[in-house]
Amino acid sequence: MMFSSEEQCNEYLALSDKLYYKGNGSGCMGIFDKVMCWEAVRSNTTVYLRCPNIKGLFDPTKNLTKKCLENGEWEGVNITQKPYGYTDYQVCFTENSMQQSNEIFNLKNSQLILRIVSHIELVGLILSFLCICFSLFIFGYHKNLRCKRTKIHLNLFITIFIQSTVRILFFLDRFLFKFINPDLIAYESQFMLLNKSICPLMHAVLEYIQMCNFMWMLNEGAYLNILLTYSVFDDNKKGIMIASYVIGWGFPAVAVMAWGSILLNTIGIDDVCWSGFYNWSTYWIIKGPIIMAFSINILCLLNVIRILANKLRENRTSEIEQIKKSVKAAILLLPLFGITHMFEVYDIEPSNWILNLIFSILKAILVFYQGVFLSILYCFMNNEVKNTIRRNWLNKIKFKSKCFDLNKTKTRNDKKSKRNPNAEGDNLLSVQMTEMTTNTKTSYTTMSRTEDTCI
Secondary structure, three states, X not given: OEOOOHHHHHHHXXXXXXXXXXXXXXXXXXXXXXXXXXXXXXXXXXXXXXXXXXXXXXXXXXEEEEEEOOOOOEOXXXXXXXXXXXXXXXXXXXXXXXXXXXXXXXXXXXXXXXXXXXXXXXXXXXXXXXXXXXXXXXXXXXXXXXXXXXXXXXXHHHHHHHHHHHXXXXXXXXXXXXXXXXXXXXXXXXXXXHOOOHHHHHHHHXXXXXXXXXXXXXXXHHHHHHHHHOOOOOOOOHHHHHHHHHHHHHHHHHHHHHHHHHHHHHOXXXXXXXXXXXXXXXXXXXXXXXXXXXXXXXXXXXXXXXXXXXXXXXXXXXXXXXXXXXXHHHHHHHHHHOHHHHHHHOOOOOOOHHHHHHHHHHHHHHHHOHHHHHHHHHHHOOHHHHHHHHHXXXXXXXXXXXXXXXXXXXXXXXXXXXXXXXXXXXXXXXXXXXXXXXXXXXXXXXXXXXXXXXX
C-alpha cells in the first residue's frame, strides 16, 4: 500500500496490528520504504504488493516483491544500511519508462552530461532571476519609459521572474533532500512529498505561470503585428491592454483550474506528487493552448520579417543589406516571441542518445536563459532605455548642482549681511532663490513628463 509519509504508514500498521511480527520465531517488522508500506512478516517470507499507480511511469498491474531474510531483516539492509532494505522498483516500469531508463543508466557518460545540463539550467535560472529583477527596477523607476509596448514587456518579465523563482525552489528542494538522503532515488527526492497538498500546488503554480509566459509572448507577437500591419491603428485604446490581461493572466487561470480540478477528482492528492502528469491525456488542457500560441507566434515572426523586407525593398536597399537586417530582426524577436522554446513545446527527442543529449543542452540554454536574453536586448542594450536613464540622471545632477550653488550664495550673502546689518539684500536673495528653484523644478518636471517611450 502506498502512503506519502512514514507516520501514516506506521498508523496504518499499528491499527491493523501488522507493525511487529507476533508469530512463532523471528520476523521482519513493518516498514515504510519512502514509497510503499510493507506489513510485518515471518522470516524466510517473500511479500508481494501491487506496483504504485503512477501514470506514465509505473504499471499498476505488475507486482513488487520484498523478502524477509532468515535473520529477521529485510533484504538489502547490508547494502543500503537502512532498516527497510532495498526494493527494486524497476520491475514496475512501463515499457516506455524501461526503455528510457536503459538509455540513460546504461551509458557511461550520460549521468555526467545530465548533471551538466542540470547545472546549466540552475545557472540560467539564477542569472535570469537577477537580470529580470534589475530590468523590472529600471522600468518601474523610470516612469517615462511606460507605454503599452513596455507594459507588455513588464508583464512578460514578471512571468519569467515568478517562473524562475518557483523553479529555483524546486532545485533547492531536490538538492537539500538529496544532500540529507543520498540513498533515495530521484522521484522521491523532494521534501514536498511529505505534505500531500504542497507538491501538487507547486506544480499547479508552475504550470500556470509557464502558460502565462507563453500567452504574454503571444501578446508581444500580436501587438507588434497589429502595429506594423494597420497604419490607422489607435494605440491609445484601453481595450488593447484589457484584452492582453485577459489572454495573459485570465485564460491560463481558467485552463489550469480546469486541469487541476480533473486531477483532484480522478486521482486526488494521494498520488506521489502527480508524478508523470506530463504523459497523461488531461495535460492537453494546458499543452494544447501553449502549442497554439507558439505556432501563432511563428506566423507573427514570419509576417514581421515579410513586412520589413518589403519596406527595405521599397527604399531600394541592397539585397545583402536586406538579408542582414532581416536576420537581425529575427534574432531580436526570437526570445521575445518564445521561438527559443521550440524544443520544449514540440517535445523533440531524437532516438540517438548523443543527439538527444545535445538537444537537452541546447534546450537548457535557450529556455532557462530567456530572462538574460530579453533583459540584454530590450533593456540593457536598448538605446531608448539608455538615453532615458542618462537624461534623468543628468537632470538630477543639474538640479542638485543648482541647489548647491544657491545654498553657497545664500551662505556668502549671510556672512555679508552679518558684517553690514543695514544692507537690504535679503529680500532680493529670497526672490532670486525662489525664481531659480522654480525654474529648475519646472525643467525637471517637464523632463520627467516627456511622452512615453516605446521600445
